[in-house]
Amino acid sequence: MKLAYLQHEHHEFRDAAADAMADAQLQGVLGRLADTLGVRNREAWEDFADSAATRERARRIKDATLADLDKHLETLERSVTRLGGRVHWCDDGAAAREAILGILRQCGAKKIVKSKSMTTEEIHLNPALVEAGIETVETDFGEYIIQVAGHRPSHIVGPALHLNAKQVAEVLSPVAGETLSSDREELTRFARRALRSKFAEADAGITGVNFAVAETGTIVLVSNEGNARFTTALPRVHIAIMGMEKVIPRLADLPVFLKVLARGATGQKLSVYTSLITGPRRMGELDGPEEFHLVILDNGRSRILGGPLRESLFCIRCGACLNACPIYRNVGGHAYGGTYSGPIGAVLTPLYDGLSQNHHLPHASSLCGACQAACPVKIQIPEMLIRLREQLHHEPRALGRVERWAYGIWARAMRSPRLYRAGTWLATRTLGRLKRSTRWLTKLPGGLGGWTRTRDFPAPAERRFRDWWSAGAGDWGLGAGEGASPASKEPFDHA
């Protein structure tokens, strides 16, 4: 795939998707997704007797929390502060970057370690840290690989999914100062060694937040590798950053989410490590940070909270919808061009970064519903995509001229029986007549050609339904007006 797509955001979805589909190596990796993570996720729901109700329970907790979000956030702040932590309210990415740089400057941090956080991707934190002269090391193995390679993450839980072992070896060998083989164990051993020294030297650790418990000020971090634990055990300062929708009211709500998150992400009953961090280390403890900061980010969330796509804030970033999606499994994460990819990315990127710049994304879906079926909080992604498609028509810049013109005519025709009749008459006598030999048109003319570039267009019938109907309902002997006799219904009765 073109380097520009791997490195930068916001490109033309169709071009990037075509590029991804022509990349044999990438197609090989994506082809395995359904049989691995996809199957494990499905089996996890099947094996969990209470799965449907538990997911509904998680969903309701999210809904109820958002219905009182301001109160829960204030409770969270109180709890964190009581423990000696500090809360930073940040309106947007720039404010969050500024707050984090401020904390680092104040504690004189020169080197930091990070554990995987999509929120820091969202606010483009790493370039800002590097620019400020702070050595920044990603410690999740996948994140580490793509940081060295200079790529953006291609999957919410598997950021380096687009690279195979050979490519990983090529990426890491210059850092190792020797030629690494493409043996997975060897590559993993190298990362363990290289990152150990980074943990030991770091002045501060930066993490995301999976859940934040308001009543206790507890930050929950889930990982399988253990890097989040190191990041919060060794450095003197811990900075956690969360989108404000990550708060949950009570500690008692947590087991519900932990059970569905692990099943959605990797099909595990529980992830390997779940850490509940409640403030800085206490008196006499040997490890853990001495200082704790919590950055609470809005960055467009309050705008979405008050509107019809509020449900997108239920997302717990597990990645299940990506693995389930036939589009994602063909084009991969980079084609989407935003921080988040896959079905949920197709909702979030237009919402956060602008609909007209990302007008292809709501259409990057067959609306098959596999995403919603896989989702641990059953987010109605297809419905949200339809809503976004509808909104596109109110954004004049978002549609091509031909498209706008075509939809305009369609809308007029649907409102007027006379126009509609004329239109169908015309269609059967032009396209229908021309292509009598085939049921599918493989190439439409002019500006309509975009449709047939990747799929065929069904040819109109030679005869309109309306004509067939008024001519006495064809060969089945159905009466046009009065009810038909029971016997004549036969062809429709498949029972």
Added chain:
Amino acid sequence: MSREAYLARVRDATQAGRAYRIEPRGEVTPTTGYVGGGDDLCARFAAEANAVGGTAVVVRSFDEARAELAKVLRARRAESAFVWRHDVLDRLGLAGLLAELSVAALDPGALAKMPRDTRRATILTADIGITSADYGIAETGTLAMFARPEQPRLASLAPPCHVAILERRQILPDLFDLFAALDEAGTTAGAPHKVPSNLTFITGPSKTGDIELQLTTGVHGPGDWRVIVVDG
């Protein structure tokens, strides 16, 4: 933007958003999602811990547990052990066993006396971590570890091998039971300082699937994860 302006905006959005609340579907109760651990919690715990790539054994006595641990220490040729102070480990006679096998014991007391940098280096090079846990969870084969001065977080993380010794009475059926226990201990509403500074659930050896979705263990934490359950 000030804190007040930020929160005012959230308040407005929260209110506006109530018009878009979801429609509840189906029954949900406070026990929805509870799975439990079956009749034999020790056996279930061990089966689950083995299923996630760990090595769990159930033994009848502390003598057997000691023999089991000695086997591991010998097989790994351990020279130093990063250990917790914990009454289960006292009853096991851990200090005696380590002395007998000439394994250097790095306990919290000894570590606390070291300068910060020496301590870090020592912790990061220990051959094995030996701990108990606050609870085991049978449903998932999970250890629940509360951080305290005598029970540092890194003992279960830094060494390449972690062994936990667990007694039957510590094992709860389900994750929900643990949160209920926390609640009973008064650790929730309005008392954040009663929750430990760090409570970590461990379910299996350290894992990654970051290369080609294939499982590799031991990337950051222990690749060799063992639990000895004393059922006696």
